[in-house]
Amino acid sequence: MTLTGQDPALLRRLNTTAVLRALHGVEGATLTELVKITSISRATIEDVIASQPDLVEEIAPKPGDPRPVGRPAKRLRFRAEAGHVVGLDIGPHKVLALTADLKGTIIDTRRSLVDPRAEPAARLAAARSVVRRSLRAAGVGPGGVRALGVATTGVVDPVAGKVVVSDRLPGWAGLDLAGSLTGLSVGPVLVGNDTNLAALAEHWAGAARDAQDVLCLLVGRSIAAGLLIGGKLYAGRNGAAGEIGVMRAFGWYTALDRFLAYGDDDPAGGSSSRDAAERVFEAVRRGDPQAAAIVRAFARDLAKGVGAAVLTMDPELVVLGGGLSGAGELLTGPLREELAEFCLFPVRVEASTLGGRSVALGAVRLALDHVEHELFDV
Template structure:
C-alpha cells in the first residue's frame, strides 16, 4: 500500500499550521522570514501562503524595501477572518462581547433576564440573544464561550446553582450546543473573570492572583501558576452563606444609605455604590461607611491571602467602582496582617470581565480550526 500521498498531505497541513502560528504571533513578516522561522523552503512557504490568502486567513500588508532588488511583500494574520462571542449569564442580565481572532472587542450587547425564569425560558433567551449578537457581528461566531454563576464542572454542567432557578444539574454546554449552530464552551463566571484580568486586565503577566467578585453575591477566583484553579469538586471560590449572614460586611454602607434615604430599599451592592457616589462628592459619613466596608472585606481576605500567598488581589464585580476608597483601606490592612502583603487593585474591566473571559475561552477553542486552516464561515445572509 502506498502511503506517500497521505504523508505528503499531512506534512503540508503541519507546515501550514506552523506558518499560521508564526503569523498569529508577529505583526507582519516576509516570505523569507517565514521560511527561516518555520524551517522550510521558500517555495513551500509561497505555496502555503497562496492557500492561506485564498482561504482568508492571511493578507498582504505592504512591502519592505531591501538593500537591492524588488521590495519584499509583507504578510500578516487576518484577525478579521473570524469572530468569537463571549457571553455572561447572570441573574438579571445577559451580556456579550464579540471579538476578532486577535481578541480585539468589536461588539458588545446586553439583554434583561430574571432569576425566577424556568431553565427553558432562560435557554430560549440565550438562544435569541446569541442570534442577535451573531447578526450584529455580521458572521456566525467560530465559537461561543459562556460564563454562568454556580458550580460548573469541566464538561460544562452546572452542578449546583443557588442563584438561578432550574439551573442545578443542567448540562448547559450540551443544551446550548443543541440550540446554537456553533461550538459552545461553558465555565464558571468568576473563573472567567480572573482569566480576563490575566488576559486584558490588571493581572497581565501575573501567575498567582486572588480575585474577589463582590456585588449581589460574593465569590473568589484564584489564579495559581498562571491558570484558573477549579478545585476537587469544581467549586473553588464559591462562598457559602454564613450563619450570621453573608452580607453582614455590608452593614455600614446599608445603614448609611438607609439613614440618608429611609424610604429607598437597596440591595447591598446598590447601597455600596450609593455610598461610593456620596463619598466621592465629599460626604465624610459616606467615606467612613466605605472604609468600614473595606476593613470588613480585608478581614475576610486575610484568611485566604495568608495561606494562598498571592502576588495580587483584585476587587471585581460592582465593588470595583469603589476604586481607591476600597483599595487603600484593604491594602493597609493586608500590609499589617500579612507576612508578604499582595498588591491590591480595583478591576478596570468591571462588569465586562466575565464576558471578556468567556471570549478568551472561545478563542482557545478555535485554535485547532485556525491551525488546520479550516475556512472561516461566510457572513450571515442578513448581516448589516
C-alpha cells in the same frame, strides 16, 4: 522529537502551525520575515500559505503608499475575520454577549436585562436571543462561530457543561447549559464559572496581564472569588475552588448590607446594596467620615475571606472586579491595609480595568483558547 521522511504528515502539521502562529502574532509579515521567525525554508512557507487560503492572504497595498523600487515584497496576514467566537455572560440580572474575531477583537456587544426571578426557560431564551442579535449585527452566521464560551454563576462541570450548584438563579442547579445552547455555534459550547472567567479576562486583557498567580474577586450584588495559578484557571476537583463565601463565618453573605443603612431613612425601602454602595462611595469622595467608616468596615469583612485565600495560595495580585471595582482606590486602599494586618507578605491589590464586561471577556478568552488549540497545537 526527531523527524524523518517517515513523518511527512506530522512535519507538514508542524510547519503549518508554526507559520499560522507566527502570522497570528503580528499585523503582517513578509516571506523573509517569516523565515526568520519560524526557521522554516521559504519554499515550505510558500507551500503552507498556498494550503491555507481561508486563514492567510496577501496584504494589498493601500492607495497612496509609496511604491518601492523594484519588485515589492509580498506581505501576508492572518485572516482574523475567517472565523468568530462568542462570549456569553448569563447572570441574575442580565445576559451579555460579545462577538469577537479570531484575534480577540470585539466586533459587537449586545446586552439584555432579565428578571432575577426568571425560570431557566426564560433566561435561556434571553441568552439565545442576545447571541443571535449580536451575530446579526456583526454580520456573522452561526456557521461562522467556531466556539461559544458561556459564563454563569455557581459551580460548573466544565467537561459536561452542566451547572452543578447554584443558589442565585432559580432552577439553575443541574441544568445542562452547554446542551441548552447548542445550535448557536458549529463548534463546542464551553461553560465556566463567572468569577473564574473574570480572572481569565484580567490575565488576558486587564489588571493581571503581568501576573501568574492571581486571586480575582467579583464584588457587586454578591461576592465571589476565582483563582489563577501559573496563569491557568484553577477550579479544583469539583469546580468549587474559590467558593469562600459559603463559609458564613467570613461574613461575605452580609457584608454588602453595611451600605444599606447610609443615608436611607427606610433601609427596607427597596434600595439595592449596589446602589447604596455607590451613594456611600460618593459620600467618601465628599469627605464624609460616616461613609468612610462604612467602607472600612466592609473592607474588614472582605479581608477575612481574602486573607484566608491569600495565606493559602500566596498570590502576586488580588484583583477587585465587579460592580464595586469602579470605586478604585477608595476600596482597594482599605482592603490592602486590612490584609497587611495578618498576611505574612504584602500583596498587590488593584481594581479591575475591564468594568462590567470582564466576565463576558473571559468567556471570549475561553472560546479563543479552544480555537487556538485547534489551529496551533500539534
